[in-house]
Amino acid sequence: MKAKEVPQEISMLEGHQRACYALGEDGRYTVVPSTGWEVEKIVNAVAVDEIRATIESARQRALRGEASALEFHMLRCHMTPAMLAANAGICKWRVRRHLRPDIFAGLRAAILARYADALRMNPEELKQVPGTAL
Template sequence: MKKIEVPQDQSSLNKVNSKELYYAVDENGEYTTALSSGWDPKKIALDNALEEIEQRIEDAKKRVHSGVTSPIEYYMELSKMDLPILASYVGFWQWKVKRHFKPSVFKKLSAKKLKKYADVFDISVAELQEIPK
Protein backbone atom coordinates (compact mmCIF):
# COMPACT_ATOMS: atom_id res chain seq x y z
CA MET A 1 0.00 0.00 0.00
CA LYS A 2 1.20 3.49 -0.75
CA LYS A 3 1.84 5.88 2.11
CA ILE A 4 -0.93 8.23 0.98
CA GLU A 5 -3.38 5.26 0.95
CA VAL A 6 -2.89 4.31 4.62
CA PRO A 7 -6.44 4.34 6.04
CA GLN A 8 -7.45 7.16 8.37
CA ASP A 9 -11.01 6.09 9.19
CA GLN A 10 -12.56 6.85 12.56
CA SER A 11 -12.14 3.97 15.00
CA SER A 12 -12.60 3.03 18.63
CA LEU A 13 -8.90 3.73 19.07
CA ASN A 14 -9.62 7.44 18.65
CA LYS A 15 -11.15 7.42 22.15
CA VAL A 16 -7.70 6.79 23.60
CA ASN A 17 -5.86 8.96 21.07
CA SER A 18 -4.03 5.97 19.69
CA LYS A 19 -2.51 5.44 16.26
CA GLU A 20 -1.23 2.27 14.67
CA LEU A 21 2.02 1.89 12.80
CA TYR A 22 1.88 0.50 9.26
CA TYR A 23 4.51 -0.11 6.63
CA ALA A 24 3.84 1.58 3.33
CA VAL A 25 5.64 2.52 0.14
CA ASP A 26 6.57 6.20 -0.19
CA GLU A 27 6.65 8.27 -3.38
CA ASN A 28 10.19 6.99 -4.15
CA GLY A 29 9.06 3.35 -3.97
CA GLU A 30 10.86 2.68 -0.68
CA TYR A 31 9.34 1.14 2.42
CA THR A 32 8.62 3.55 5.22
CA THR A 33 6.30 3.76 8.20
CA ALA A 34 2.98 5.60 8.41
CA LEU A 35 0.51 6.16 11.22
CA SER A 36 -3.13 5.22 10.83
CA SER A 37 -6.07 6.21 13.00
CA GLY A 38 -7.86 3.03 11.87
CA TRP A 39 -9.89 1.53 9.08
CA ASP A 40 -13.51 0.47 8.84
CA PRO A 41 -13.19 -3.37 8.87
CA LYS A 42 -10.98 -3.22 11.95
CA LYS A 43 -13.34 -0.71 13.59
CA ILE A 44 -16.28 -3.05 13.08
CA ALA A 45 -14.39 -6.02 14.54
CA LEU A 46 -13.16 -3.98 17.52
CA ASP A 47 -16.60 -2.53 18.20
CA ASN A 48 -18.14 -6.02 18.10
CA ALA A 49 -15.53 -7.34 20.52
CA LEU A 50 -16.05 -4.42 22.92
CA GLU A 51 -19.82 -4.88 22.73
CA GLU A 52 -19.44 -8.57 23.60
CA ILE A 53 -17.20 -7.73 26.56
CA GLU A 54 -19.75 -5.20 27.85
CA GLN A 55 -22.47 -7.84 27.56
CA ARG A 56 -20.38 -10.39 29.48
CA ILE A 57 -19.76 -7.84 32.23
CA GLU A 58 -23.49 -7.05 32.47
CA ASP A 59 -24.39 -10.77 32.52
CA ALA A 60 -21.87 -11.43 35.30
CA LYS A 61 -23.26 -8.49 37.29
CA LYS A 62 -26.81 -9.90 36.99
CA ARG A 63 -25.60 -13.36 38.09
CA VAL A 64 -23.92 -11.83 41.16
CA HIS A 65 -27.06 -9.92 42.14
CA SER A 66 -29.20 -13.03 41.68
CA GLY A 67 -26.84 -15.10 43.86
CA VAL A 68 -25.63 -17.41 41.09
CA THR A 69 -21.98 -16.37 41.17
CA SER A 70 -19.57 -14.39 43.32
CA PRO A 71 -18.18 -10.90 42.67
CA ILE A 72 -14.89 -12.52 41.62
CA GLU A 73 -16.42 -13.51 38.28
CA TYR A 74 -17.80 -9.98 37.77
CA TYR A 75 -14.44 -8.32 38.46
CA MET A 76 -12.67 -10.89 36.29
CA GLU A 77 -14.92 -9.91 33.36
CA LEU A 78 -14.62 -6.20 34.19
CA SER A 79 -10.81 -6.55 34.14
CA LYS A 80 -11.02 -8.33 30.76
CA MET A 81 -9.45 -11.51 32.13
CA ASP A 82 -10.30 -15.16 31.73
CA LEU A 83 -9.98 -18.00 34.22
CA PRO A 84 -6.38 -19.04 33.35
CA ILE A 85 -5.11 -15.46 33.55
CA LEU A 86 -6.86 -14.73 36.84
CA ALA A 87 -5.63 -18.00 38.34
CA SER A 88 -2.04 -17.21 37.37
CA TYR A 89 -2.27 -13.69 38.86
CA VAL A 90 -3.69 -14.81 42.21
CA GLY A 91 -1.54 -17.93 42.38
CA PHE A 92 -4.39 -20.45 42.75
CA TRP A 93 -5.26 -23.45 40.60
CA GLN A 94 -7.95 -22.74 38.01
CA TRP A 95 -10.35 -25.20 39.63
CA LYS A 96 -9.91 -23.37 42.92
CA VAL A 97 -10.68 -19.97 41.37
CA LYS A 98 -13.74 -21.45 39.69
CA ARG A 99 -14.80 -22.83 43.08
CA HIS A 100 -14.45 -19.30 44.50
CA PHE A 101 -17.12 -18.24 41.99
CA LYS A 102 -19.67 -20.05 44.19
CA PRO A 103 -21.27 -17.51 46.54
CA SER A 104 -21.25 -19.96 49.46
CA VAL A 105 -17.51 -20.57 49.05
CA PHE A 106 -16.77 -16.88 48.43
CA LYS A 107 -18.39 -15.92 51.75
CA LYS A 108 -15.98 -18.23 53.59
CA LEU A 109 -12.76 -17.00 51.92
CA SER A 110 -10.06 -15.83 54.28
CA ALA A 111 -9.05 -12.18 54.45
CA LYS A 112 -5.70 -13.15 52.89
CA LYS A 113 -7.36 -14.73 49.81
CA LEU A 114 -9.78 -11.83 49.44
CA LYS A 115 -6.82 -9.44 49.58
CA LYS A 116 -5.08 -11.36 46.77
CA TYR A 117 -8.12 -10.99 44.54
CA ALA A 118 -8.59 -7.33 45.48
CA ASP A 119 -4.95 -6.58 44.69
CA VAL A 120 -5.21 -8.23 41.28
CA PHE A 121 -8.35 -6.23 40.46
CA ASP A 122 -6.79 -3.07 41.94
CA ILE A 123 -9.72 -2.51 44.31
CA SER A 124 -10.30 -2.73 48.05
CA VAL A 125 -11.58 -5.86 49.78
CA ALA A 126 -14.78 -3.95 50.59
CA GLU A 127 -15.29 -3.19 46.88
CA LEU A 128 -14.64 -6.85 46.05
CA GLN A 129 -17.38 -7.95 48.42
CA GLU A 130 -19.97 -5.48 47.15
CA ILE A 131 -20.51 -4.74 43.46
CA PRO A 132 -22.50 -1.69 42.30
CA LYS A 133 -26.15 -2.09 41.31
Protein backbone atom coordinates (compact mmCIF):
# COMPACT_ATOMS: atom_id res chain seq x y z
CA MET A 1 0.00 0.00 0.00
CA LYS A 2 1.29 3.44 -0.92
CA ALA A 3 1.00 6.37 1.43
CA LYS A 4 -1.44 8.16 -0.82
CA GLU A 5 -3.63 5.04 -1.02
CA VAL A 6 -4.18 4.91 2.74
CA PRO A 7 -7.95 5.19 3.08
CA GLN A 8 -9.25 8.40 4.62
CA GLU A 9 -12.87 7.44 4.92
CA ILE A 10 -15.51 7.67 7.59
CA SER A 11 -15.52 4.71 9.95
CA MET A 12 -16.34 3.77 13.52
CA LEU A 13 -13.25 5.68 14.70
CA GLU A 14 -15.45 8.75 15.31
CA GLY A 15 -12.83 11.36 14.54
CA HIS A 16 -9.88 9.46 16.05
CA GLN A 17 -7.06 8.54 13.72
CA ARG A 18 -5.19 5.29 13.56
CA ALA A 19 -1.66 4.59 12.35
CA CYS A 20 -1.20 2.80 9.03
CA TYR A 21 2.14 1.65 7.65
CA ALA A 22 2.48 2.50 3.98
CA LEU A 23 5.17 3.15 1.38
CA GLY A 24 6.24 6.76 0.86
CA GLU A 25 7.38 8.26 -2.45
CA ASP A 26 10.95 7.07 -1.76
CA GLY A 27 9.85 3.44 -1.34
CA ARG A 28 10.47 3.51 2.44
CA TYR A 29 7.76 2.65 4.92
CA THR A 30 6.27 5.53 6.88
CA VAL A 31 3.43 5.95 9.32
CA VAL A 32 0.34 7.53 7.79
CA PRO A 33 -2.55 8.53 10.02
CA SER A 34 -5.88 7.27 8.69
CA THR A 35 -9.38 8.48 9.58
CA GLY A 36 -10.68 5.01 8.79
CA TRP A 37 -11.68 2.64 6.03
CA GLU A 38 -15.16 1.81 4.86
CA VAL A 39 -14.30 -1.90 4.88
CA GLU A 40 -13.56 -1.86 8.61
CA LYS A 41 -16.77 0.02 9.23
CA ILE A 42 -18.82 -2.60 7.38
CA VAL A 43 -17.34 -5.58 9.21
CA ASN A 44 -17.46 -3.75 12.53
CA ALA A 45 -21.17 -3.08 11.90
CA VAL A 46 -21.83 -6.82 11.45
CA ALA A 47 -20.56 -7.45 15.00
CA VAL A 48 -22.18 -4.35 16.50
CA ASP A 49 -25.59 -5.00 14.87
CA GLU A 50 -25.61 -8.56 16.18
CA ILE A 51 -24.98 -7.36 19.74
CA ARG A 52 -27.55 -4.57 19.41
CA ALA A 53 -30.19 -7.03 18.23
CA THR A 54 -29.51 -9.27 21.24
CA ILE A 55 -29.80 -6.30 23.62
CA GLU A 56 -32.98 -5.09 21.99
CA SER A 57 -34.63 -8.49 22.15
CA ALA A 58 -33.74 -8.73 25.86
CA ARG A 59 -35.18 -5.24 26.43
CA GLN A 60 -38.50 -6.19 24.84
CA ARG A 61 -38.68 -9.48 26.72
CA ALA A 62 -37.93 -7.62 29.94
CA LEU A 63 -40.73 -5.13 29.26
CA ARG A 64 -43.12 -8.05 28.71
CA GLY A 65 -41.92 -9.59 31.95
CA GLU A 66 -40.30 -12.60 30.23
CA ALA A 67 -36.75 -11.59 31.16
CA SER A 68 -35.27 -9.73 34.10
CA ALA A 69 -33.84 -6.22 33.98
CA LEU A 70 -30.60 -7.85 35.14
CA GLU A 71 -30.41 -9.86 31.91
CA PHE A 72 -30.97 -6.72 29.86
CA HIS A 73 -28.23 -4.79 31.69
CA MET A 74 -25.85 -7.74 31.55
CA LEU A 75 -26.24 -7.89 27.77
CA ARG A 76 -26.05 -4.11 27.52
CA CYS A 77 -22.55 -4.40 29.03
CA HIS A 78 -21.73 -7.15 26.47
CA MET A 79 -21.42 -9.71 29.24
CA THR A 80 -22.26 -13.40 29.46
CA PRO A 81 -23.59 -14.94 32.68
CA ALA A 82 -20.10 -16.33 33.34
CA MET A 83 -18.51 -12.89 33.04
CA LEU A 84 -21.13 -11.26 35.22
CA ALA A 85 -20.58 -13.99 37.78
CA ALA A 86 -16.83 -13.40 37.82
CA ASN A 87 -17.18 -9.61 38.07
CA ALA A 88 -19.86 -9.64 40.76
CA GLY A 89 -18.22 -12.45 42.73
CA ILE A 90 -21.35 -14.57 42.68
CA CYS A 91 -21.21 -18.13 41.43
CA LYS A 92 -22.40 -18.94 37.95
CA TRP A 93 -25.41 -21.06 38.74
CA ARG A 94 -26.75 -18.43 41.14
CA VAL A 95 -26.35 -15.74 38.47
CA ARG A 96 -28.28 -17.90 36.00
CA ARG A 97 -31.01 -18.30 38.57
CA HIS A 98 -31.05 -14.57 39.36
CA LEU A 99 -31.62 -13.84 35.68
CA ARG A 100 -35.16 -15.25 35.98
CA PRO A 101 -37.59 -12.33 36.39
CA ASP A 102 -39.48 -13.86 39.35
CA ILE A 103 -36.26 -14.57 41.29
CA PHE A 104 -34.67 -11.23 40.36
CA ALA A 105 -37.70 -9.36 41.78
CA GLY A 106 -37.02 -10.84 45.22
CA LEU A 107 -33.25 -10.23 45.44
CA ARG A 108 -31.75 -8.69 48.58
CA ALA A 109 -30.30 -5.18 48.36
CA ALA A 110 -26.77 -6.48 49.08
CA ILE A 111 -26.87 -8.80 46.08
CA LEU A 112 -28.34 -6.10 43.86
CA ALA A 113 -25.53 -3.77 44.91
CA ARG A 114 -22.93 -6.28 43.79
CA TYR A 115 -24.50 -6.69 40.38
CA ALA A 116 -24.92 -2.91 40.06
CA ASP A 117 -21.26 -2.37 40.85
CA ALA A 118 -20.13 -5.01 38.35
CA LEU A 119 -22.21 -3.28 35.66
CA ARG A 120 -21.18 0.24 36.76
CA MET A 121 -24.63 1.55 37.64
CA ASN A 122 -26.61 2.26 40.79
CA PRO A 123 -28.95 -0.39 42.20
CA GLU A 124 -32.06 1.64 41.41
CA GLU A 125 -31.13 1.86 37.73
CA LEU A 126 -30.51 -1.86 37.71
CA LYS A 127 -34.22 -2.50 38.26
CA GLN A 128 -35.26 -0.25 35.38
CA VAL A 129 -35.52 -1.10 31.70
CA PRO A 130 -35.66 1.81 29.26
CA GLY A 131 -38.96 2.19 27.39
CA THR A 132 -37.29 2.93 24.08
CA ALA A 133 -34.49 1.17 22.21
CA LEU A 134 -30.94 2.27 23.04
